[in-house]
Amino acid sequence: MEKNSNMPPxxxxxxxxxxxxxxxxxxMLIQYPEHKIPVIIEPEVSTQEQIDAITDKVIKTNGVVAHTMVDHVVRRKLIDSCETKNIRHFDLVGNMTDYLDTVLDMKPADQPGLYRLRDMEYYRRVRAIEFTMMHDDGQHTDKIATADIVLAGVSRTGKTPLSIYLAMFGWKVANVPIVPGTPVPETLFQIDPRRVFGLTISMAYLIAQRSSRVSRINMDPNSDYIDxxxxxxELDYAANLFKKGGFTVLNISNKPIEYSANEILTILTSRFGSDKWTKDEEH
Known part of the structure; x- marks a missing residue:
């Protein structure tokens, strides 16, 4: 059968x-492999003006309307406009929505794209966790500019657990160890310093944390690690680096991870607004 290039959209x-x-x-169209029906998406429709403009286009092209309007009010406006202008229209969700309203005896959220948003958030969290694990403990520092948050600090300042906790909420986190005698990656000073947090800790608390680790893994108790x-x-060296980079210093002494994470998110919100996906490729 010959294809018709003038099919109504x-x-x-x-x-x-x-x-x-x-x-x-x-x-449905894939069942008709020889078809040549144009399919045009008219997204984010919420006003009468948009509906009028779209239905006018439909009339000019002799097209039809298939809609998935979950907002009851906007859906009714679209249907009324189609019927007034004698446009053939197909409600792809209305009957099911009306049924659910009745059987559940409750009002829907009437918010378009909820499923897509939930799906997107799930995958963002997965990607954030993958990113964070790949950029743990100074790995792939050449790509830390793509992180939402960068944590820096000496050993046993809780960089990894804090990074993973933040990643579980969808933030891409990189962490960089500060070790005297080991060069700090230059990329740390090339990224936006407002996203870098230098973790510090009281000396007594840090030694206690390290002493516990020394006992667990049978390290030499006379090691410089706890001297x-x-x-x-080490702490002074890290403090100087934080000052050099203009990083935000966060004291994590005796603080639960949740508290430190909340401090970071509060600071970021004040700096960048409430949209936590500012560096996400889909934003």
Whole structure:
């Protein structure tokens, strides 16, 4: 059969991105491999003005409307406009929504794209955890500019557990160890310093943390790792680096991870606003 290049288009009208409606229509059209029906997505429709403009286009192209409007009020406006202008229209979700309203005896959220948003957030969290594990303890420092948060600090300042905790909420975190005598990656001073947090800790608390580790892994108890003078030098060295980079210093002494994470998120919100996905590739 010869393809018809002048087929009337199908307009997918949605209060969200139109992905669900487009998928459904395309899954039906695939059953007609010789078709040449244009499919046009009209996303984020919420006003009468948008509806009027779309239905006017539909009339000019002799098209039809397939819609997935979850907002009851906007859906009614679209249907009324189609019927007033004698436009053929297909409600892809309305009957099911009306049924659920009745059987559940409750009002829907009427928020377009909720499923997509939930799906996106899940995968963002997965990606954040993967990113954080790949950038733990100074790994791949050449790519830390893509992190939402960078943590720096001497050994046993809780960089890894704090990084993972933040990643569970969707933040991409890199952490960089500060070790006297070991060069700090230059990339640490090339990224936005407002995203870098230098973790510090009281000397007594740090020595206690390290002593516990020394006991667990049978290290030499006379090691420089817990020598007061050496530990003091490490903390001073880190403090100087934080000052050089203009990083935010966060004292984590005797603080639970949740408290430190909340401090970081509060500071970031005040600096960048409430959108935590500012560095996400999909933002």
């Amino acid at each position: 199908i307009y997918i009208v949605s209060g969200g991105k139109g992905v669900a409606g487009h998928t459904l229509v395309e899954s 007061r003078r050496k530990v003091r030098m």
